Amino acid sequence: MLPLLLNFLLGQTTPAMPPPEEVVQLQEVRPLPGQLDTVPMFNSNSPELVLEEGILLSTFPPDGKKVPTAHLNFPFRGRFDIFAHHVAKAEPPENLRPLYLGIILYNPGSELVKVNILQAASYLSQPDAPFIELPSFSQNILGKVFAGPGDRVMSDILRGKRQEIFPAQIEIPPGQSRMLLNLPIPVQGLTPPLNGRSTLMRLWSNGTVYAASLAMFARVNPDGSERGLRQPVRVASPTGEAGTPTLEEWQNLLDNSDVARPRDKTPTPLEETRKSRIYGRVAGVAGGSQWQALLIDNLKARYLNIPQPGEVFSYALSSLHGGTLGNGQIQSASMLVRYPDTAYRAHGNYGIQYSLRLPLYNNTQIPQTVSVSMQTPLKEDQLVKGGLRFFSMSARQVFFRGTVRVRYNDDQGLPRTKFVHLVQRRGQMGEPLVLLNIKAGDRSLVEVDFLYPPDATPPQVLTVSTQAKSR
Structure with a gap:
């Protein structure tokens, strides 16, 4: 938020430019399994x-x-x-x-x-x-x-x-x-x-x-x-x-003393659905410090089947009111106590850690190349075009700056840990955090951890894709 605040305080404006061309990634967006823990977070941001x-x-x-x-x-x-x-x-x-x-x-x-x-x-x-x-x-x-x-x-x-x-x-x-x-x-x-x-x-x-x-x-x-x-x-x-x-x-x-001033904009009540929604800034105690999730096909499964070659699916990250990407899941931490002129929920989940485990399983008869990536699609509540919408060229606004830790076994079976810093702009598809060659019938565990950073704008998605085989 600080770079945008800086422009506002300086009275600077950015010349209007035509929006880049949209690209639609036809796919399923799944709700993230698990839930926030019960550790309370003192959240002072307003x-x-x-x-x-x-x-x-x-x-x-x-x-x-x-x-x-x-x-x-x-x-x-x-x-x-x-x-x-x-x-x-x-x-x-x-x-x-x-x-x-x-x-x-x-x-x-x-x-x-x-x-x-x-x-x-x-x-x-x-x-x-x-x-x-x-x-x-x-x-x-x-x-x-x-x-x-x-x-x-x-x-x-x-x-x-x-x-x-x-x-x-x-x-x-x-x-x-x-x-x-x-x-x-x-x-x-x-x-x-x-x-x-x-x-x-x-x-x-x-x-x-x-x-x-x-x-x-x-x-x-x-x-x-x-x-x-x-x-x-x-x-x-x-x-x-x-x-x-x-x-x-x-x-x-x-x-x-009383509460410090000036006060931020008063948030829009959650039940209102008007376009100009004001989320507000957080001042209160939020419920949750970490979201741990095992990403599997269903509650009875022990693994996550990779997509078919050329296909893709995603899991929503930091989804919120008006931005559930079609699955209806709201991950914003609830407020246990709050000041009445501040955010109704901890939209954005600043400081909350996501710890995600993906036990990938190649259920096909041939080796497959699978990628796991983080992406920043255009925010929407319903997928009006049947998939996630991205821009073909980089937009101006940075929506995510942060480090992601990825743990996995490489092609030789050796454990690897990567720390990757991402800068993603609005509508950016992103690069693979890891690219895996999984043999037919084999499994490969990938672990993704990050803390949702301040000055980021939700939602994002964690995307799993399988490369299409050339004919």
Whole structure:
């Protein structure tokens, strides 16, 4: 979303161009087996553009708070995730103080709570992960290929990393709070003065905690200069950096502020079907962190028959209201709690991992060449032309930037793992993630994993095709 937001804020427009010619891929689009797990995700993505201090998302109890409606009263215990994706802009342009993103956890109980940080990453657009032009298909075994902070964060978490700024564990005494994140979104020196930060953390707590994400500008002295840090905050914080808010200041903001502004567009109710649907941005707790699926022909089968030569079928990925590609399945995570002016579901499933296993079986009498690919067809609810619609030439809008892990056995039977970075534009058919030569009667297991990245636009599909034999 940041590149489009940048054009909007700069007042730039792209000259209208005639749409490319459409190509229809006649095929079946199947619903994805399985379902989201029950791990709750703290999802802080509204407002995306933050211009004022305030509460981005609070699951604290409303008791004793100045604005009770800003607190959703949702406790976490055991496994849970925290996702945050926000943008800062100098407004007015001479106000170049960095906006800080704070994430705070509170222990309401009478015993010490330990929170394990299993995996975690947080990056800025500038300078950590600028939006640069990349090829549509790149090998990314070292994780050095990315465009945008969300892209980089998801690649790290897919690899099981915990960024060095995060400790393995934090301890929260009874009745106290601790900062989980306290990092700036700087805009000084940027043209335009606009920057974004994406964060994803996978956590496990041995007791009940509440969470909140907050926005606060760097603290200043009475003369307007940025003051030094009065109290070190040791978790994901630039300790000693001028202007860093303290734990007490974050707590005061949480207790006495309303939700941050400006607010995003109010979403269209899900039951409405008008063309100009507004999905809205997410601020609440979504139900689900991972979608695991075994792709087989039916519940009694043990394998997935490959398509007949020259044929193809696909499975929907991140399908949503108004974009089920003809199978009626909505994969958007449900919202367990949410602010009333934000998205009804977690459309796009940002930060959610898809883990898909395809036990391919060649049930023909001859060897077959089979490909597995990810594609970005034109979004539609019903397949009005009997298949998926693509463009013959690349469109302008990038709809997916992210890394996909593929595991399989090669033609010699040796296990292989590939990390492939994809950049797919609207209506792009995509290249094969893997190409397999499967002998007659043989089976070949393919495993596909990725985290749905911020700044991507659903839906996509996972497509299996068998090459036609030349006559």
